[in-house]
Amino acid sequence: MITSTLTTKQTGTQVMTEMVTEMPKQRVGILGGTFNPPHLGHLIIADQVGKQLGLNKVLFMPNAQPPHIDPKLAIDPLLRARMVRRAIFGNPLFDLEMSEIQRGGKSYTYDTMVDLKTRHPKTEYYFIIGGDEVAYLPKWHRIDELAKIVTFVGVGRAGYKKQTPYPVIWVDVPTIDISSSMIRDRVKRRQSIHYLVPEAVEAYIKEHQLYHE
Numbered sequence: 001m002i003t004s005t006l007t008t009k010q011t012g013t014q015v016m017t018e019m020v021t022e023m024p025k026q027r028v029g030i031l032g033g034t035f036n037p038p039h040l041g042h043l044i045i046a047d048q049v050g051k052q053l054g055l056n057k058v059l060f061m062p063n064a065q066p067p068h069i070d071p072k073l074a075i076d077p078l079l080r081a082r083m084v085r086r087a088i089f090g091n092p093l094f095d096l097e098m099s100e101i102q103r104g105g106k107s108y109t110y111d112t113m114v115d116l117k118t119r120h121p122k123t124e125y126y127f128i129i130g131g132d133e134v135a136y137l138p139k140w141h142r143i144d145e146l147a148k149i150v151t152f153v154g155v156g157r158a159g160y161k162k163q164t165p166y167p168v169i170w171v172d173v174p175t176i177d178i179s180s181s182m183i184r185d186r187v188k189r190r191q192s193i194h195y196l197v198p199e200a201v202e203a204y205i206k207e208h209q210l211y212h213e
């Protein structure tokens, strides 16, 4: 905010006036996920949505504990976050958002978005979800309130239905049938995951012997 002193022409009196130089409104995408591990499907949807909607940033936000999945299936959040950091490295549109991991416990999106909106009230958030997940929105914690503070962005995924009682912006992205469960399964069976995950993630999985059982 810039405050300047002006002298008005008619009265000659000195008045303080505030020339408020507003920060331009930030439009930020959030790709929340378990990222167990991150794969090319995640990178493609985040990049496509960010560019097609002209967003300032897309934040990859690994959860601490996925709300509706058996937490035992997800490896340590810090390992998942490190893989995400490696996966997004070099793309200036992308950043890592650690607030769910820092908060710990079950990562309900409503709690996270209230926290982010409180810290960044002028930012508009676009919450990106795979088309398969859109069908489950009615089951999300405090979904009616969440729908008022974020805009949902749905992206195509094989076998999804575009039906939801909540407003969703649909963005067309090339369909890529890769999932984290498929990657885990391939590692377990000693099959190649090359070109399915970024090379740095492949190296990390190998180095730390992840998903071998």
Ligand SMILES: Nc1ncnc2c1ncn2[C@@H]1O[C@H](COP(=O)(O)OP(=O)(O)OP(=O)(O)O)[C@@H](O)[C@H]1O
Pocket (backbone or CB within 6 Å): 032, 033, 034, 035, 036, 041, 042, 045, 128, 129, 130, 131, 132, 133, 155, 156, 157, 176, 177, 178, 179, 180, 181, 182
């Ligand atoms: N190939 C894909 N195409 C479109 N959306 C995807 C794809 N993979 C993941 N997503 C979406 O990205 C978000 C985060 O996904 P998540 O980290 O749970 O990975 P996942 O591949 O769905 O994992 P899992 O196979 O373990 O369920 C979710 O909204 C999910 O629907």
Ligand SMILES: O=C(O)c1ccc[n+]([C@@H]2O[C@H](COP(=O)([O-])O)[C@@H](O)[C@H]2O)c1
Pocket (backbone or CB within 6 Å): 031, 032, 033, 034, 035, 061, 063, 066, 067, 068, 069, 107, 108, 109, 110, 133, 139, 140, 141
């Ligand atoms: O808040 C909820 O009730 C809720 C229920 C299911 C999923 N989510 C969020 O949706 C994102 C994708 O979830 P997942 O399980 O596919 O990794 C992730 O950020 C989850 O925290 C959130």
